Structures are given as structure tokens and as C-alpha cells.
Amino acid sequence: MRTEIASLGEFGLIDRLTESIKLTNESSTYGVGDDAAVLSYSSEKQVLVTTDLLMEGVHFDLTYVPFKHLGYKAAIVNFSDIYAMNGTPRQITVSLALSKRFSVEDVDALYDGIRLACQQYNVDIVGGDTSSSLTGLAISITCIGDTEKAVYRHGAKDTDLICVSGDLGAAYMGLQLLEREKSVLKDEKDLQPDFSGKEYLLERQLKPEARKDIIEKLAAANIVPTSMIDISDGLSSELLHICKQSKAGCRVYEEHIPIDYQTAVMAEEFNMNLTTCALNGGEDYELLFTVPIADHEKVSQMEGIRLIGHITKSELGCALITRDGQEFELKAQGWNPLKEEK
């Protein structure tokens, strides 16, 4: 079934998408339906704002990403930025631009994914904008959150421990897998690709989660990171952000970088260097943070967190120590759509 968006019009579509929305956060005073959303934050909290603009063909490929997953992920990547500030996401606004190619059912599915993410993370949809585009789909999400104590990228100090949540490189491997199947199956519409044994990689690429649990665990353990960032462009790139803004160097140990078994198998299959994938593969949405060395015991006991190295004085630069003890300068080869244009 295909319903044309034009048959509803802009206001009809907005009504359809937003009619079932309920506000659950105390700070959400008024949501969709006026010139602006109205929020009420207490003075003890700092308000966090982050935004992302996702363009079809650059940030997502609808030939293998279902609309519902796309919506879910578009919301999650913004939540992740709020958690990376040691905050809690509370509200989002959602703007969509849609070409004639898309039906009301497509937008419903996209919005279902956004709503699901909002339910899982207790975030309210408070506004947005829906209009047309000449070609393709554009999604712009802004997320507002709060925190009692913002953690920035710039607070890392010499001797601080570098920690990372979860494991790295799997989302990138999931992308490689999907791209391969796309080109293999291009001319054979009826073949169903066999992804068995690779489910984790696909899930990491198609349905990532934001690390709410890590922020809660850190708070429960009374640990305030000295710096924090989420890993969207790859570990190397994010570590360099922290070191540059903290005016510091770092040493990261290859053997401590957390990598899932499926990621390793897939890298082998693709004949790719596993460490390179873990350092530079994007979209992990794990948290990278530093803690004072005094927190060593507490943090090393926390499930799902791995110590991968330590912060140094700036003069020592940023380096990876390989398994055989060699030092290599860390470089940002992260995912960068503007550079890829070359």
C-alpha cells in the first residue's frame, strides 16, 4: 500500500505523525503544535543541546537500511552525544525533508523507529518540521538534555586512565558486510543474503544503542570522568579530539582495545587489519572517557568498561603501542564524508 504524502499535505502529515505523542519528562512543558516548544529546566541543571543532519546517500543507504531502523539510529546518535556530556537526553525535535519518492507509509515507519528510541530512552518529541526535498531524504534531529555536571573533552590530565565501553569496529564491519551483499545481490533480487553468525555486526550497524547504562554506572560508582566523548568517527579520531582539547598526549595499548569475536572473524574474511578497523571504523557509539588514576580500582571492576591506556604530557604525542611493543603515531582516518568527496 502506498499513500502519497501530497494527499495529506504538510499539516496533515505532521498531525498524523505527532497525534499519539505524550510528554513524559517533567521539563517538557509544551511540545508539538506551536511556534516553539516550551521547556522548564531547574537552575541546578545545565541544558545540553546537540544536533545532527543526516543526508540520504551520504549518511545512510536506503537499499539496505529499513526506515524503522533509520529512525531509531537517527535518534540514538543524538542521545549518545548527550550521554557523552554526562547528561540525560530529555527532548528531541525532528525535521524531515522528503522527495516524492517517499510514501506516507515510509514516513510512518521512520517515525515508528524514532518513537521507539524515544520510548526506550524516555525522551519526548517536542517539535519539528516536515517539508519536501527535490531529491532524497534529509533528517535533522536536535536533542536537548540536562546534566548536573557537564563532562567536556578538554579535562583529561597527565596519568589519567583512558577507558572505553563495549567493543569497537563491529558497526564498521556490519557496514562492509551490507555493502558487499548489496553489490553481490544487485542483479539477483530474489536471493536472500545469509547473515547467520554475523547478527551482532548487523545489529551494531543497523540498530546501535547509546550508552545510558554506562553513565548510570559511573554515577552509581561516584566516578566523574575528567573528559568524555562518544565514538562516532573511530577511536583514533576521538582520542585525538580529547588530547588536542586537553593539551595532552596518550598511550593506547593495542592488546587492550576491546574487539568482539564476530568483528575479528569478519576482518579476517575481508582481509583487513583488525586493529585498523577498531581504531578507525566509525559509528560504534561507545563512550571514551578518562578518569583519575585514583579511580583505577573502581573503574577496572566495572563490567563493560575496558582500560586501554593512559594520558601523558603533551610533548609525548599520541601513540598506539602494538602487541610487540612498537610505537605508532595515532592518526585520524575516521569516517569523514567531506574528505571522501575528493
Place this chain on the structure above:
Amino acid sequence: MRTEIASLGEFGLIDRLTESIKLTNESSTYGVGDDAAVLSYSSEKQVLVTTDLLMEGVHFDLTYVPFKHLGYKAAIVNFSDIYAMNGTPRQITVSLALSKRFSVEDVDALYDGIRLACQQYNVDIVGGDTSSSLTGLAISITCIGDTEKAVYRHGAKDTDLICVSGDLGAAYMGLQLLEREKSVLKDEKDLQPDFSGKEYLLERQLKPEARKDIIEKLAAANIVPTSMIDISDGLSSELLHICKQSKAGCRVYEEHIPIDYQTAVMAEEFNMNLTTCALNGGEDYELLFTVPIADHEKVSQMEGIRLIGHITKSELGCALITRDGQEFELKAQGWNPLKEEK
């Protein structure tokens, strides 16, 4: 001169665009450069959030809109939404998606316009996102503001007076003029169009302002509107929003709708119905609001504000009273890019 964006890369471009940014608002704690901006609002204020996604070919046409004007307008339309809530804009985030067609110089000019608007209205750029697009330019701006008393669309009451700032229809006429010149001059590159005597129309289309002054005047006169909205889709459409959400009707008098002389001349030249242009031409960014009848004297003395009618009981519907006393039902024929797709 043309510098390729790829030669700077994403982070290089962001650095270039944001290096000169200074934060001037007390509530702007931390701006560009981390996972999220950090804002500090006092509990007495409500926080307002509005967002707009502008797509090339739908919301703007670069064949006659200079980049600097585009940037200025993209910011202004968001400020206007904050004023329409009886608020003050404080911060914006700016996301851009750019195809290879655009140079660093183009983006500089676009950002110059955004920065100029921010300076004029004392708003801080606190974040954003820059990436590539397959075709065209997409601009997403989110504006955050504050208010001590939010004014919604839904507060209009029977017998309230309907007021509008400035004059209507000029921006629409400016657009018609630019579209005409575009088609006339399509094949004659060297001809310069003659816009003398029509400067006001072009200014209203290319460099609109948000009505900060009206919000300040109302506050100074101790008038709190019962409802308010900014006119972006045309007077009819906005009046219907107010009446629908306020569960009310209205009577608007054709003879009281404020129209500039140039708008009238241009409508004559294009053989268009002037009232239709004023009712349905979009992008005026004037404020439409209602006040209790007790404020009649105060509001009628305010410069730049015109009383155009009054709110009625819902049963009476929404109608325009023409100069010869006839009643016509108001209809929203406003600018609607989703409907235009048909």
C-alpha cells in the same frame, strides 16, 4: 577564487567557520567544540526551542538569492518563531550539508549572513554540524530562547482584538518579481534587471527581519497578548491556526489589512488580487496576535501595529469582511511545499 571544501575537510571547515565566534549571552556556558553545547538557564525562565530545515530548490533558489542573504534569512526565520512565543532568541545551532558544487567561499558567505543576523539580534552560535550531500544545499537551524511568559497560539478569547505588525504580502510580491526576472533573463546573462522603485519588495523577500521591536514594545506597554504566531505561511493560514487551537472564530476586515504601496503597485502590474496576496502570500515574518478588548486604547496607539478584526465564538466560523460588507470564509491557501508537489 574557488577553494574546494574537500581541501579543508570537515573539521578544517568547522574550525574556519567557528573560530571567530564569541559567546555574549549569559546563558551560553559552552558553545562549539564538544559533543553538545552547554547552556545555563535560570528556573524563572522557560526555555524555547524551534527548528527549521531548508532545502535548496524548495525553500530557496540560489539563482537569485545570494549566500549571505540566505544565511541571514535562515537565522531570522528561527528568531521570528521565538519572538512569536513572546521570547528572546539566545542561541542557535547550524547544520549544513553541501554538495561538491559549493566552495569554501560560498560557505563563508552563507556563514557571514548567519553571523550578521546573530550579531544584530544578539544570538550566539553554539553548535552544529557540517557534512556533504549528494545534491544541493541543506540548512538546518535550531534556535533556543527564553521567556518569562510564553504566549501560545491557543489563548485567544471571544471579543479579543486581532492585531498584526508591519504590512503583508510584500515578501510574496518580491518573490514573484524575482521569479519573473529569472525567467526573462534566463538567456541573457549580461542584462541587469531594473528593480528601482521595488526595493522594498526585494528586501522583504531577501532580507526579512524578525519583530524583536514589537515584543519589546508590547512588554514596555505592559501588554501580554492572549495568543500569538508569526506569519510565515500567510495571514489566513496563521489566523486559522490561532482560531483552531483557541477553539474560536474570527472576523477580519479587508480594509484594515496593512499593505505597502509597492505591494499594491506590483499586484496591479501582475494582475493579481491584492487582498489575496496579503492573505496568502507567505514569508512576511510579521507577528499576528490577539489582545483583550480592554487593551484597545494602548494597542491602537502603538506604532507599527494594526487592528484588523476580532475573535468570535467558534460557531461563527472564520471570515473576511470585504470593503462592500460581504463575508467570505477564510481559507488557508498558504505556501505549502508538500501540497505543491501534486
